[in-house]
Amino acid sequence: xxxxxxxxxxxxxxxxxxxxxxxxxxxxxxxxxxxxxxxxxxxxxxxxxxxxxxxxxxxxxxxxxxxxxxxxxxxxxxxxxxxxxxxxxxxxxxxxxxxxxxxxxxxxxxxxxxxxxxxxxxxxxxxxxxxxxxxxxxxxxxxxxxxxxxxxxxxxxxxxxxxxxxxxxxxxxxxxxxxxxxxxxxxxxxxxxxx
Amino acid sequence: xxxxxxxxxxxxxxxxxxxxxxxxxxxxxxxxxxxxxxxxxxxxxxxxxxxxxxxxxxxxxxxxxxxxxxxxxxxxxxxxxxxxxxxxxxxxxxxxxxxxxxxxxxxxxxxxxxxxxxxxxxxxxxxxxxxxxxxxxxxxxxxxxxxxxxxxxxxxxxxxxxxxxxxxxxxxxxxxxxxxxxxxxxxxxxxxxxx
Numbered sequence: 001x002x003x004x005x006x007x008x009x010x011x012x013x014x015x016x017x018x019x020x021x022x023x024x025x026x027x028x029x030x031x032x033x034x035x036x037x038x039x040x041x042x043x044x045x046x047x048x049x050x051x052x053x054x055x056x057x058x059x060x061x062x063x064x065x066x067x068x069x070x071x072x073x074x075x076x077x078x079x080x081x082x083x084x085x086x087x088x089x090x091x092x093x094x095x096x097x098x099x100x101x102x103x104x105x106x107x108x109x110x111x112x113x114x115x116x117x118x119x120x121x122x123x124x125x126x127x128x129x130x131x132x133x134x135x136x137x138x139x140x141x142x143x144x145x146x147x148x149x150x151x152x153x154x155x156x157x158x159x160x161x162x163x164x165x166x167x168x169x170x171x172x173x174x175x176x177x178x179x180x181x182x183x184x185x186x187x188x189x190x191x192x193x194x195x
Numbered sequence: 196x197x198x199x200x201x202x203x204x205x206x207x208x209x210x211x212x213x214x215x216x217x218x219x220x221x222x223x224x225x226x227x228x229x230x231x232x233x234x235x236x237x238x239x240x241x242x243x244x245x246x247x248x249x250x251x252x253x254x255x256x257x258x259x260x261x262x263x264x265x266x267x268x269x270x271x272x273x274x275x276x277x278x279x280x281x282x283x284x285x286x287x288x289x290x291x292x293x294x295x296x297x298x299x300x301x302x303x304x305x306x307x308x309x310x311x312x313x314x315x316x317x318x319x320x321x322x323x324x325x326x327x328x329x330x331x332x333x334x335x336x337x338x339x340x341x342x343x344x345x346x347x348x349x350x351x352x353x354x355x356x357x358x359x360x361x362x363x364x365x366x367x368x369x370x371x372x373x374x375x376x377x378x379x380x381x382x383x384x385x386x387x388x389x390x
Contacts, residue, residue, distance in 0.1 A: 024225065033266055
């Protein structure tokens with residue numbers, strides 16, 4: 001079934017585009033593009049499932065994941081999160097991924113960022129803040145995941161801006177900004193922890 | 196002809212991977228990946244031509260481009276640069292793109308950054324600093340380019356960190372860092388301008 005999400009994303013691809021490849025993650029679209037001199041060339045864009053990240057607040061700490069996947073040479077630091085399934089709402093995916101990967105839940109969710117990391121890929125990354133998280137049940141990991149969790153302070157969390165093994169690169173500049181800009185840091189602290 | 200560059204990039208893809216699609220820009224590779232529980236899944240990565248950026252120093256200013264491409268709804272701010280052709284060295288590509296897009300040349304080049312913006316795409320971005328640039332000949336634009344150039348001060352250049360229409364997003368966090376961290380800013384200023 002073609003979901004609403006698919007149809008909405010379709011609008012970012014020219015109407016005359018054709019899907020020329022359907023992959024496991026990536027689809028490839030091509031279209032005939034009229035150039036400035038009137039000539040025509042084949043243009044190309046990718047489409048991939050949207051993804052979600054979860055900033056997991058536990059008490060006065062933030063939960064980070066040390067994650068390994070079967071094709072990675074070493075462990076990476078990451079947030080909870082993953083691919084949004086076809087027809088699934090972003091917030092529902094965030095809740096599902098948090099529970100599967102960590103066993104934690106929250107009743108207090110904020111959508112913090114909605115980013116498009118690449119001009120050539122139709123792909124949105126939704127980053128949520130899950131406040132007041134608490135443990136519900138043991139994690140349920142995919143065959144392609146090895147995950148350890150740890151709790152870090154707000155200041156250590158912001159140091160992810162310097163971590164070359166941090167997986168969610170699209171968030172690094174916000175953490176960098178918070179380290180240097182007190183006003184922005186205070187806003188972020190309140191978003192994470194303020195009752 | 197398969198170039199050396201292609202062969203070098205090939206090492207970032209598992210040896211048993213097969214190219215399942217060859218596009219205008221993107222190739223798709225797939226392989227059978229053994230999971231942690233012994234099961235097997237199809238994994239997928241993309242490969243695209245490497246690209247180069249040029250930070251174009253002219254006197255005590257830096258040249259920015261206002262660029263339009265046929266499928267963009269509005270103009271973007273960018274550096275000179277573009278795709279590295281098959282078999283072409285990154286520095287040669289940077290010199291070619293600078294001359295084609297701006298008509299300027301330099302005898303004083305520094306490789307500033309070599310970045311891999313995406314974990315799922317085999318793709319390196321080389322960013323050069325071209326010092327002491329001077330005008331040689333009129334630009335020679337592709338049918339897919341409309342370009343105006345302008346000169347900005349060092350401080351205005353760093354404000355690209357805030358520009359949502361700046362094309363080379365992988366450089367923004369360095370400019371942000373330079374705005375806040377005086378030591379880093381001084382180092383960058385010297386790289387750009389010091390004789």
